[in-house]
Amino acid sequence: MNKLDTVKMRVIINVDNVKIGDLIMNRIFIFFKITVLCALVLIVVILVLWALFSIGKIRTYSEPDSLSEKFVMDVNGVPNGFFINSKNINNPVLLFVSSGPGTDDYVFTERYKDMQLEDYYTVVYWDYRYMGIAYDPGADVSGITLDNLLNDAYTVTEYLKERFNKDRIYIMGFSGGTHIALREAARHPDNYHAYIGMAQCVTDSADNDTLIYNFMKNVFSERGQKSNLKKLERSVDHFEDGSVRCKNWYEYVYLLHDAGGGTIRNKSEFAGIAWPIITCRCYTIFEKIGYIAATKMYRTTPLSKELDNYDYRRSITHLDIPAFFISGEYDYNCPWELVQEYCGGLDAPCKAFYMIKDSAHSPLWENAKDSMEIMKQIREMTENG
Numbered sequence: 001m002n003k004l005d006t007v008k009m010r011v012i013i014n015v016d017n018v019k020i021g022d023l024i025m026n027r028i029f030i031f032f033k034i035t036v037l038c039a040l041v042l043i044v045v046i047l048v049l050w051a052l053f054s055i056g057k058i059r060t061y062s063e064p065d066s067l068s069e070k071f072v073m074d075v076n077g078v079p080n081g082f083f084i085n086s087k088n089i090n091n092p093v094l095l096f097v098s099s100g101p102g103t104d105d106y107v108f109t110e111r112y113k114d115m116q117l118e119d120y121y122t123v124v125y126w127d128y129r130y131m132g133i134a135y136d137p138g139a140d141v142s143g144i145t146l147d148n149l150l151n152d153a154y155t156v157t158e159y160l161k162e163r164f165n166k167d168r169i170y171i172m173g174f175s176g177g178t179h180i181a182l183r184e185a186a187r188h189p190d191n192y193h194a195y196i197g198m199a200q201c202v203t204d205s206a207d208n209d210t211l212i213y214n215f216m217k218n219v220f221s222e223r224g225q226k227s228n229l230k231k232l233e234r235s236v237d238h239f240e241d242g243s244v245r246c247k248n249w250y251e252y253v254y255l256l257h258d259a260g261g262g263t264i265r266n267k268s269e270f271a272g273i274a275w276p277i278i279t280c281r282c283y284t285i286f287e288k289i290g291y292i293a294a295t296k297m298y299r300t301t302p303l304s305k306e307l308d309n310y311d312y313r314r315s316i317t318h319l320d321i322p323a324f325f326i327s328g329e330y331d332y333n334c335p336w337e338l339v340q341e342y343c344g345g346l347d348a349p350c351k352a353f354y355m356i357k358d359s360a361h362s363p364l365w366e367n368a369k370d371s372m373e374i375m376k377q378i379r380e381m382t383e384n385g
Contacts, residue, residue: 056284059110063087067122070282072134075152075159078143081127081134083282085109085118092193092383093160093169094121097128097153097177099199101307102298104132104291105174107283111276112365120376121170124160128152128180131298133283135290144301146179153184157191170379172196175334175361179307182316189320194350194382196375198326199361202338203311206243209236211335212256213244219259231255253333261332265360313342322350322382326374328359328366350381 060068069084083106094117098105106125109115117123128149130139153171160169171192173181178197185195202208213236220228235251236244246252256262257269264272277288298304325343327336336355343353354374359366 055281056287058083058106058282059085061085061087061118065089070133075129075155076148078129078140078148078152079134079136080129080152080156081132083109083125083127084122085125086122087118089122089164091120091122092379093164093166094123095153095157095160095169095171095181096123096125097171097173097181098126098132099175099177100131100295100298101128101149101176101179101303102131102295102301103176105177106132107276107280108362108365110280110282112368114368115365116368116372117364117375119372120379122164124156126153126156131294132291133287135287135294135297137290137293139297141297141301144298144303146183146303146306149180149303150184150187153180154188154191157184157188161191168193170194170196170382172198173200174364175199176201179310182312185321185323186316186319192321194322194324194378195319196324196326196378197339198364199331199334200325200327200339200342201310201312201334202342203313204307204309205311206239206245208335208338209246209252210243211337212246212252212261212332215261215332215335216255216259219261228255228258256332259332261330261360263333263361265328265330265358265366313345317345318347321348322378323348324351324374324378325353326356326363326371327354328356328361328363330360331363333361 056070058068058070060066065086065088067084067086067089069082072079072081074080081104096105096117104125104127109125127134129144129152130136157169157171161167168191171181171185171194173179173196175198178199178201182195182197182200185192213232216232217229220232231251232255235248235255236246238244253262254269257267257272260266262269262272277283277291280288283291323343323346325339327334327339329336340353340355343351356363356367356370356374364371
């Protein structure tokens, strides 16, 4: 074979290689386009199904005197949201002050259907200014102060008393909502049959942080989770008296959920909080987006700073109405030991601390059977004075 033939052969081989390379690239490009198209179709299908599922409806009842309402109403010139459930509107009214502050709790009521307070009360779940279904992206954040929320609580109470023809109602705070409910019960006791604190906030002092720390340290040590123990130590400052102070609350709470003392026992933040929000029917998609936006917004409000350095063991030591406290035996978001201590030292005409088994921060939903029995007892003990 001469040199010319060799050159021709190399040219043919190179041309063939180019053709094969182009063919491979074309196939990769086609595969990529199909993959992207399928992903987009899947996303659209998921969004459509999510929208169809997120109908924004709350549960209803067949009883003739029942009531199911969801609405937004101006309170002192600012939008507030309400979910009302009752199997008999002649039952006493219970104002349920949502947690956070700034987090709606009606989604849990839908998720955990055994929790049926509406058997004994006309339950009003209150989304206070600009939170939950009342979210407004143009909200005046500067107006979200403790004084304004307490004034709103008073106005809402007066509205409920008039609407349902009641001289008094019950007020119940959950977690961060206890800041508002407890203070309002102390300010205007004549409006209420009783105060009920579930997962009561007591203090944000080192006492609180140390109880949480000791709980998590014991759990992680028993499990042999060295990585979590290291994260725990990085998240606190130690003091000579054996107490600790949390340096990063959000990291602290993340670890707490892992330890089983968070919002829902032995569930992560996603499983215990985010998933019920994503899958609930009582919110539309846009309301769910507003829900998340509102919880983030509340972290930037004057209220967030006003609630620093609180200790109700010193600031609210007396109530003129009965007071009842409900805690889960694994609740270390608001450590039950502190709640029990606070109840013991509180001066009130009638008081009681209830420990709910097999639950953490949300006993009303986690162990509905025991919690409903207690709520029934509270009504029987206090409704008629």
